[in-house]
Amino acid sequence: MSVDKDNVVKIAKLSKISFKDDEIEKFQEDLNQIIDWVDQLSEVNTETVSPTFSSFDNDKGMKKREDIINDGNYREDITVNAPNSEEGFFLVPKVID
Amino acid sequence: MNNLLRGNTGDWEIVIGIEVHAQIISNSKLFSGSSTSFGADHNTQVSFVDAGMPGMLPVINSVCVEQAIKTGLGLNAKINNFSIFDRKNYFYPDLPQGYQISQFEQPIVGNGMITIDLDDGESKNIGIERLHLEQDAGKSLHDQHPSYSFVDLNRSGVALMEIVSMPDMRSPEEAQAYVKKLRNIMKYLQTCDGNMEEGSLRADINVSVRKPGDDLGTRCEIKNVNSIKFIGQAIDYEAKRQINLIEKGDLIEQQTRLFDPKKGQTRSMRSKEDSHDYRYFPDPDLLPLTFTNEFVDEIKKTLPELPDIRKKRFIDDYDLSSYDSNILVSEKETADYFEAAAENSNPKLVCNWVIGELFSVLNKINKTIEDCPIKAEDLGELINLIDNETITGRIAKDVFEIMLNTGESPVSIVDANNMKQVNDLNEIESVIDKIIEKNPDQVNALSEKPNLIGWFVGQVMKETQGKANPKTVNEILGKKLLKKG
Numbered sequence: 384m385s386v387d388k389d390n391v392v393k394i395a396k397l398s399k400i401s402f403k404d405d406e407i408e409k410f411q412e413d414l415n416q417i418i419d420w421v422d423q424l425s426e427v428n429t430e431t432v433s434p435t436f437s438s439f440d441n442d443k444g445m446k447k448r449e450d451i452i453n454d455g456n457y458r459e460d461i462t463v464n465a466p467n468s469e470e471g472f473f474l475v476p477k478v479i480d
Numbered sequence: 481m482n483n484l485l486r487g488n489t490g491d492w493e494i495v496i497g498i499e500v501h502a503q504i505i506s507n508s509k510l511f512s513g514s515s516t517s518f519g520a521d522h523n524t525q526v527s528f529v530d531a532g533m534p535g536m537l538p539v540i541n542s543v544c545v546e547q548a549i550k551t552g553l554g555l556n557a558k559i560n561n562f563s564i565f566d567r568k569n570y571f572y573p574d575l576p577q578g579y580q581i582s583q584f585e586q587p588i589v590g591n592g593m594i595t596i597d598l599d600d601g602e603s604k605n606i607g608i609e610r611l612h613l614e615q616d617a618g619k620s621l622h623d624q625h626p627s628y629s630f631v632d633l634n635r636s637g638v639a640l641m642e643i644v645s646m647p648d649m650r651s652p653e654e655a656q657a658y659v660k661k662l663r664n665i666m667k668y669l670q671t672c673d674g675n676m677e678e679g680s681l682r683a684d685i686n687v688s689v690r691k692p693g694d695d696l697g698t699r700c701e702i703k704n705v706n707s708i709k710f711i712g713q714a715i716d717y718e719a720k721r722q723i724n725l726i727e728k729g730d731l732i733e734q735q736t737r738l739f740d741p742k743k744g745q746t747r748s749m750r751s752k753e754d755s756h757d758y759r760y761f762p763d764p765d766l767l768p769l770t771f772t773n774e775f776v777d778e779i780k781k782t783l784p785e786l787p788d789i790r791k792k793r794f795i796d797d798y799d800l801s802s803y804d805s806n807i808l809v810s811e812k813e814t815a816d817y818f819e820a821a822a823e824n825s826n827p828k829l830v831c832n833w834v835i836g837e838l839f840s841v842l843n844k845i846n847k848t849i850e851d852c853p854i855k856a857e858d859l860g861e862l863i864n865l866i867d868n869e870t871i872t873g874r875i876a877k878d879v880f881e882i883m884l885n886t887g888e889s890p891v892s893i894v895d896a897n898n899m900k901q902v903n904d905l906n907e908i909e910s911v912i913d914k915i916i917e918k919n920p921d922q923v924n925a926l927s928e929k930p931n932l933i934g935w936f937v938g939q940v941m942k943e944t945q946g947k948a949n950p951k952t953v954n955e956i957l958g959k960k961l962l963k964k965g
Contacts, residue, residue, distance in 0.1 A: 397757060399571055436564050437767045444770030450507050450543035454527035455514030461523055461531045461633070471523050473631035475573040478620060 384422060386414050483651040484692065487723045493692045494719045495699075496655045496685060497647035500662055501640050502672040503616065503680040504547045510615055510639035511538030511581065518678055522632035530637040532576030537765055544639040545769065547671040548588050548613050549779050551641055554665045554786055555608045557592025559776050565613075565766045568758045573631050574618035582642075584760045587612035588769065594665065595788060596657040597806050606658050607646030616640050641672070647686065647696065652712040659683055659711060660810065661787070667812045668786050676706050683711060687718045689726070697722070698732040702746050705739050714739040718746045790815060798827035807835055813849045820856035821863070829863045837880060845884075854883050862890040874946040875899050903949045905956070908940070911948070912956050915939045926961055933957060 386394075391411045395402050402410065458471045467474040484491040509516055512529035529536040552559050564586040567579040592608035618636040620629045643662065649655045663674040663681055673680050683706075688699035700722070702714050717739075722732050737746040785793070787809045794805035794815075808831065809815045822830040838859070842852060862879055865871045871879065871894055882893045894900060902908060915936060916923055926932050940953045 393757075397569070397571075397759070436762050437764075439767055445540055445767035447542035447545065448508075448513065448539045450541050451513065452508050452515045453513040454508075454529075455512075455525045458521075458523045458526070461526050461528070467628070469630070471521075472621075472624075473523075473573070473633070474625070474628040475620075475631055476629070477622065477625075477627055478573055478629050 384418055386411060386418065390414075483654075485689075485719060485723060488727050491692060492689045492719070492723050494650055494652075494715065495647050495688045495690060495696060496649035496651075496715060497699075498645045498649070498655060498658060498686070499684040500643045500645075500659065501616075501682045501684070502551075502643060502662075502666055502674075504544050504639040504641060505671060505673060506541055506543045506547065506639055508541055509637040510541055510544050510613065512637055514637070516638050520634055522634060525634040526636065530576070530633055532578070538581060538763075540766070540769065541639065544613065545588070545771070546779055547639075548611060548641055549771075549776055550669050550783065551643075551666060551671045552589030552592065552611050553776075553780055553783060554669045554671075555589070555592035555594055555611065555643070555662075557608055557611065558590035560586065560588055560590055561771055561773065561776070562586065563588040563612075563769045565763045565769065566760045567763045568614075568760055570758060572617070573629060574620045574633070574636070576618070576633065576636065580615050580617065581763055581766070582614035582760075583612035594658075594661055596654065596661045597810070598653060598657055601803060601806075604648075604654065606648045606654075609644040609646050611641050611643045614640050614642055647688075652715040655685065655715055656708050656712050660708060664787050664810060664812065668784055670784075676708070679706065682706055685711060685715060685718075687715055687722070688732070689719055689722045697726075698734050700732065700735055700737050700746075702737050702739050703749065707741075710739055710741055713741075713744050714746055717744060721746065787812075787815075798822065798831070800828065800831050804831050804835060811849070817849050817852065817856045821860040823857075823860065825860035825863045826867045829867060830860060833859060833863060837877070841880075841884060853885075853887055854880075855887075858883060858889055865890055865894060869901055869903065869949060870894065871899055872901050872946055872948070872950060874941070875901070878946075899947065901949050902944055902947045903952065905952065908944075908948050908952050909956055911940055911943050912936075912953070912960065915943065916960065923961065930962070933961065936961065 388407060388411055391402075391407050391414065395407070395410075462468040462471060462473060465473050484493055486492075503516075504510075506516060508514060509527075509530060512527040514527040514530055515525045517525070527536075529538055549559055563583055565581050566584040568582045568584070569579045571578060587610045589611035591610070593605050594608065595603050595605050597603050616635050616638040618631055618633040620631055622629050624630045645658065649658055659681075663672075663676075666672040666681075667674045675681065682704050685702045685705055686699045687702065688697040690697045700718060702718060705711050705714050718737070725732060736749045738749050739746050791802070791805045791809045794800045794808060795802055798805075800808070807814075808818045814834070818830060818834050821834065838849075838852070838854070842849060845853075847853070862876060862883065865879075866873055866876050875894075879890050879893050879899065882888065882897075883890060886893075919939075922932055922935065936957050937950070937953055940948050940957070941950075
């Protein structure tokens with residue numbers, strides 16, 4: 384498997400990142416190297432192995448919380464780093480569907 | 481029932497599948513400890529997890545898991561003891577993480593089935609493909625500022641169940657019945673409050689059309705329809721739109737559409753070509769969700785009586801018709817009210833009064849049965865007064881009217897207004913004798929027109945302000961006037 388230039392452009396667009404043309408070539412190269420490296424895994428026969436979703440012991444499964452309210456109510460802290468906020472709202476460039 | 485739509489080139493069949501997003505009833509969010517309550521001041525119910533702050537880790541709410549299992553059981557569905565959370569990646573200002581935690585390939589609940597009840601008394605099974613857990617997004621307000629949208633993250637991270645049906649529905653009515661039934665089941669289970677106005681329950685509707693027997697046509701998805709009425713209108717419009725296009729020789733383009741309630745139309749959403757490339761992958765922050773069969777069995781034990789079972793019990797125990805039982809159980813509150821009223825009273829009469837008088841009055845004063853001014857126990861008492869011949873059916877309607885306006889108990893109303901039924905034979909007989917004496921012409925005409933007996937009954941009722949025992953009146957009138965014939 385390998386990525387072509389169009390793949391890189393598409394992934395960049397989905398990630399809301401813009402690149403210059405020469406950067407795209409560089410990333411294409413980098414990504415292909417990563418994929419080649421990971422592709423070594425396909426040399427192993429995994430027909431009888433079920434997918435690994437986590438490297439931890441699956442038998443225990445995930446830790447669960449009680450259904451209690453013990454967080455929130457710090458609007459100032461939430462919005463303090465926002466580039467733009469007003470009266471406790473985040474302000475973003477107008478989005479219309 | 482024939483559901484086909486007639487076009488210029490023959491009959492068309494509508495094929496409908498529905499994805500319902502149902503907000504889970506829980507105190508705190510799916511992966512954080514902030515509150516889920518509706519209507520709080522903006523951005524006050526937001527933790528660092530919900531705001532997508534770097535380094536924060538999600539920890540699942542055990543009650544949300546139980547609620548999903550409970551709902552799955554209520555949908556007669558397969559519960560998966562092993563399921564996976566995935567990241568669904570897309571970019572939008574009300575999604576601070578840049579991805580929604582959802583379940584893609586391995587959901588918590590698999591195939592199931594529910595039975596819908598249609599107006600003609602028929603029922604039909606609708607398949608459930610799956611139910612999975614996911615996070616809700618925040619809310620954007622677009623009308624606060626000319627060049628900015630305002631973002632409120634209170635809803636961000638609230639637990640949702642996405643319930644996906646099979647494409648088993650064939651008409652707007654079936655789709656409406658499906659959503660109603662689903663909502664009703666969840667209200668019985670108390671896993672979702674079903675409030676469509678507050679957005680606790682939203683439906684995405686997939687509609688396609690085909691000639692009967694053909695393969696499935698290309699579908700369009702109508703997003704976020706938020707009332708039962710709109711579901712019907714949206715499907716009706718969309719099916720006709722597609723039929724027109726195909727009959728003109730055009731192809732249906734698979735797209736996402738919005739329903740405009742003001743125009744009663746659907747329109748295409750402007751969306752970028754890549755917007756559906758969600759690049760799902762297992763969320764590395766979360767281990768697989770696992771639980772034992774015993775855990776599921778414990779939840780099974782807590783299931784309440786569901787509408788289908790309750791309906792059967794109403795038919796068996798109260799001797800109600802299938803039609804009436806269906807009306808009563810189709811809203812949990814109505815069924816609860818009926819049972820409270822019928823507990824010490826005549827169930828069949830109670831049923832008639834609830835479906836008749838009570839529904840029409842509630843409709844008139846624009847109230848739901850939850851805030852009904854007449855207490856269920858009082859309605860039962862009123863019906864007992866009719867049943868044990870303390871008041872006549874006619875007087876009962878007056879008492880009902882007073883109960884509605886004052887909230888007083890029927891017994892005290894009847895006492896205070898001297899409304900008791902007159903059962904005294906002598907008293908009724910003397911009234912009847914007087915009427916016969918005053919109306920010799922009518923008495924003579926009786927042999928020609930036996931229906932005139934009704935006129936005499938009316939006169940007696942008028943004379944006694946509707947309080948004379950109708951059975952006794954009929955008996956005495958019969959004896960006195962009809963014995964010759």
